[in-house]
Amino acid sequence: MRKLVTSFALVAFAVGAVEFSAASSNAASQPKAITILAKLLTKGRAPQTGYDRELFSDGWGDIGDCDARNFILKRDLTNIVWRSSPRCTVGSGTLKDPYTGKTIYFVRGVSTSSAVQIDHVVAVSDAWQKGAQKLSSARRYSFYNDPLNLMAVDGPTNQQKSDSDAASWLPPRRAFWCPYVARQIAVKYKYSLWVTTAERVSMVRVLKTCPNQVTPRG
Secondary structure, three states: OHHHHHHHHHHHHHHHHHHHHOOOOOHHHOOEHHHHHOOOOEOOOOOOOOOOHHHOOOOOOEEOOEEHHHHHHHHHOEEEEEOOOOOOOEEEEEEEOOOOOOEEEEEOOOOOHHHEEEEEOOOHHHHHOOOHHHOOHHHHHHHHHOHHHEEEEEHHHHHHHOOOOOOOOOOOOHHHHHHHHHHHHHHHHHOOOOEOHHHHHHHHHHHOOOOOOEOOOO
8 A cells, every 4th residue: 555655745744844844934824722622523543443553654754755754853853964965864862842842852763763653743653543543545545644733743742642632742842832632633534534513622622722723734
């Protein structure tokens, strides 16, 4: 499946990457998160029957000459030392973790790489239970590898989050709640996914503290 949809998805990835990098300069043109949230359907969770991550992607897809994991590390880390040429594989770098506020020094290695993980902001199994079952294989592949839905974060915190939605998990760093919820809303809107009642209540509660929070581009 990956080979069939890679070429289809590359254009979307490239556009998403450019838009992500321009987010801060174009924030004023973006819709408010609370406005987009109002457009999402509210439903209960669908059964998880048949769920398999490989129905989305059999590992990381490619974005240009790099896999999605290294693409996000390149985007989110600073002080990068490269392991390969052309510049693709990140050997080491510094992450200012958005979830905890900690500074993490990433070093690639069997026992060290897990310190920084790539989080699906909208968890894959959560998406499956909220509409992704009905998406085409190409759209699921795009969702899995979309830079809009991917962030480099503290590994243990990502493990703690697991497949939780906003009703049951928010980042430990409260200052990131608004951008986090806004990104989840943007992803769910882009891929026609829904929210549960409890999820919507949690998102509204967060956005009341930042009514002008806009959705990220992508």
